[in-house]
Amino acid sequence: MKLSASQTKLVGLTMELDLKAKEYKILCEKLAKLKENNIDEKNVIFIQLKEEFWQNYEEIVNINKQIKELEKSKSS
Amino acid sequence: MEKLTKSFVGFNDSLSLEEETLERLYKFAEILDKNKFSIPLVYAEALIENGLEEKFYTNADFRFFKSEFRNINDVLCNFPKEEIIDFFKFANSLGCFSTEKIRDKRGKETEVLLAQKATTVLARLLKTEQLKIGNYHNLFASMPFETDSNQEFLRFIALKDKDKFQNLDLLIALERKYSGVFCKIMGNFEEAKSFRDCLDEQGKPIKIAWEEALEKYYLSNQYEGVAKEDKDIAEVFAGKGLSQEVFEQAVNLRRQAKENHTPEHLLGESLQEETILQCIERIKKQTETELIFGKQMIEELYDKQFTYEWLSKNDPRNSILGLFCSCCSTITSRFYGRDIAEYSVIAEDIQNLVVRNTKGEIIAKGTFYLNKEIGYGVINDFELNKIYRNHEYEFEHGKYHVDINSKEEEERKMIFKAFQRGLQAFVEKYNQKNPKNPIKQINVGIGCNKLKRQIETFRKESGNLSIPYEYNFQDAEEEQYILYQEKSIGKNKEVGEDGR
Numbered sequence: 001m002k003l004s005a006s007q008t009k010l011v012g013l014t015m016e017l018d019l020k021a022k023e024y025k026i027l028c029e030k031l032a033k034l035k036e037n038n039i040d041e042k043n044v045i046f047i048q049l050k051e052e053f054w055q056n057y058e059e060i061v062n063i064n065k066q067i068k069e070l071e072k073s074k075s076s
Numbered sequence: 077m078e079k080l081t082k083s084f085v086g087f088n089d090s091l092s093l094e095e096e097t098l099e100r101l102y103k104f105a106e107i108l109d110k111n112k113f114s115i116p117l118v119y120a121e122a123l124i125e126n127g128l129e130e131k132f133y134t135n136a137d138f139r140f141f142k143s144e145f146r147n148i149n150d151v152l153c154n155f156p157k158e159e160i161i162d163f164f165k166f167a168n169s170l171g172c173f174s175t176e177k178i179r180d181k182r183g184k185e186t187e188v189l190l191a192q193k194a195t196t197v198l199a200r201l202l203k204t205e206q207l208k209i210g211n212y213h214n215l216f217a218s219m220p221f222e223t224d225s226n227q228e229f230l231r232f233i234a235l236k237d238k239d240k241f242q243n244l245d246l247l248i249a250l251e252r253k254y255s256g257v258f259c260k261i262m263g264n265f266e267e268a269k270s271f272r273d274c275l276d277e278q279g280k281p282i283k284i285a286w287e288e289a290l291e292k293y294y295l296s297n298q299y300e301g302v303a304k305e306d307k308d309i310a311e312v313f314a315g316k317g318l319s320q321e322v323f324e325q326a327v328n329l330r331r332q333a334k335e336n337h338t339p340e341h342l343l344g345e346s347l348q349e350e351t352i353l354q355c356i357e358r359i360k361k362q363t364e365t366e367l368i369f370g371k372q373m374i375e376e377l378y379d380k381q382f383t384y385e386w387l388s389k390n391d392p393r394n395s396i397l398g399l400f401c402s403c404c405s406t407i408t409s410r411f412y413g414r415d416i417a418e419y420s421v422i423a424e425d426i427q428n429l430v431v432r433n434t435k436g437e438i439i440a441k442g443t444f445y446l447n448k449e450i451g452y453g454v455i456n457d458f459e460l461n462k463i464y465r466n467h468e469y470e471f472e473h474g475k476y477h478v479d480i481n482s483k484e485e486e487e488r489k490m491i492f493k494a495f496q497r498g499l500q501a502f503v504e505k506y507n508q509k510n511p512k513n514p515i516k517q518i519n520v521g522i523g524c525n526k527l528k529r530q531i532e533t534f535r536k537e538s539g540n541l542s543i544p545y546e547y548n549f550q551d552a553e554e555e556q557y558i559l560y561q562e563k564s565i566g567k568n569k570e571v572g573e574d575g576r
Contacts, residue, residue, distance in 0.1 A: 004434055006434070007381065010377055010378070013374070014374050017370050017371070020367075024363055041351060041352050042352070046352045046353070047352060049356065050352055050359070053356055053363070054359055057359050057363045057366065060363060060370065063370060064366055064369060067370060067377070068373065071373060071376075071377060
């Protein structure tokens with residue numbers, strides 16, 4: 001069956017969100033390991049990790065914006 | 077007299093004991109003698125003094141202790157009376173004489189006795205630096221004689237990592253900080269353990285480390301009459317070794333502030349610089365919210381690839397729905413679908429519930445009969461356009477040879493969900509308008525139903541709901557499945573909640 005343009009976009013966004021969710025899980029695991037090893041939170045690794053968390057968050061927010069737009073275009 | 081000498085190490089004729097004590101010792105000796113077991117006289121006397129000797133020897137099993145510690149009385153006789161008493165107190169509280177059966181992780185009783193397990197553990201603990209003979213009085217002087225054994229504590233203390241009893245180390249470290257904590261935890265292990273489950277700053281349930289939990293338990297139990305909301309004060313104040321009086325003063329001050337509705341902050345809100353970790357935790361929380369939100373939107377969008385509509389009787393498609401849904405429901409049909417198509421237009425108690433795809437095309441339908449008097453509905457079956465019926469078994473309509481998670485089956489699931497939403501909305505509106513005679517049940521026929529896989533997850537009807545003969549609902553004649561049922565007055569079930 002042929003997918004419409006909006007369906008294709010939805011599939012694409014679903015995949016992107018899944019990917020970002022996986023990245024988020026990896027970051028959480030990294031954080032847990034650092035905590036386990038009692039690494040000092042002033043260590044540069046923590047600062048880098050914070051940046052990575054922030055980037056991941058911003059990307060997810062961006063995907064959600066696109067999903068919302070798709071939702072709007074479908075209902076209009 | 078011989079029995080007393082044999083049963084109680086340290087007993088001799090020259091001792092001057094009260095008559096009552098002597099009588100009780102005789103009774104005690106009877107049991108010990110039968111078991112060919114002996115204990116230090118000082119411990120027996122201490123038990124008698126506390127009125128606990130009967131509790132000690134009734135239903136006790138001395139076999140394991142006797143065989144594991146053959147020379148214990150010889151070793152102990154070199155130590156002061158208090159050390160002997162406190163060693164036995166610890167052994168007894170650990171369960172070394174208990175006839176209780178060990179429970180497995182699921183709480184089921186095994187054949188192993190607690191006495192056996194506790195004795196083995198005690199033998200190992202005795203070999204450690206912390207719990208060798210000579211240290212018992214220091215640690216267990218404050219332990220009450222009546223401390224009951226606790227299997228969970230036994231498991232906890234017996235935990236060994238390589239050569240170290242990690243939890244014993246933990247308790248000893250705490251004991252160094254707060255004298256008496258070991259006994260307190262041992263005697264109240266369930267309560268102490270419960271401190272592991274708490275909430276984080278955001279109110280999310282978390283499990284904290286043993287060390288932190290046990291310390292929290294001990295500190296918050298240092299004062300009398302600590303209310304739940306004052307546990308934090310107790311923890312901080314006990315940590316600083318402050319008295320009950322000071323604790324109470326602080327409690328009263330805070331209560332006073334609360335009663336006067338004094339704001340917690342001058343600004344009316346908390347103002348605090350985030351540490352890096354706190355910042356990460358905040359981003360994490362925000363990310364989790366976004367992920368849930370995104371997934372919800374996606375789910376809704378996928379679901380709404382198919383939307384329901386209760387088709388107006390005025391709509392010309394009612395007469396020829398079979399052409400959209402690949403079935404016999406047309407007014408030109410030679411089959412029973414002709415009656416269904418005709419009555420869909422003219423009968424006032426029948427209406428078609430259709431499902432459209434993203435292009436707005438009707439791709440599925442269910443013809444619904446409503447019995448207003450009794451308050452039930454029956455759908456003949458769910459029909460589906462042939463493009464959604466790929467992989468269908470030729471002779472078994474509605475059965476598909478594809479994996480339940482395949483894309484095709486996913487689509488059929490979404491179509492079924494659209495039907496469910498349509499029925500749910502109908503029931504809600506109808507019951508609002510007809511509170512005295514609401515819809516109590518909706519069944520669907522399985523006959524040639526094209527969504528068999530979805531329908532068969534519901535409960536089968538034992539006695540079918542009836543439909544007027546002339547409507548010719550042949551698919552609902554043989555077997556019906558219950559899609560909706562109102563269980564009790566005031567508690568409406570959602571359509572599809574019955575799905576197994």
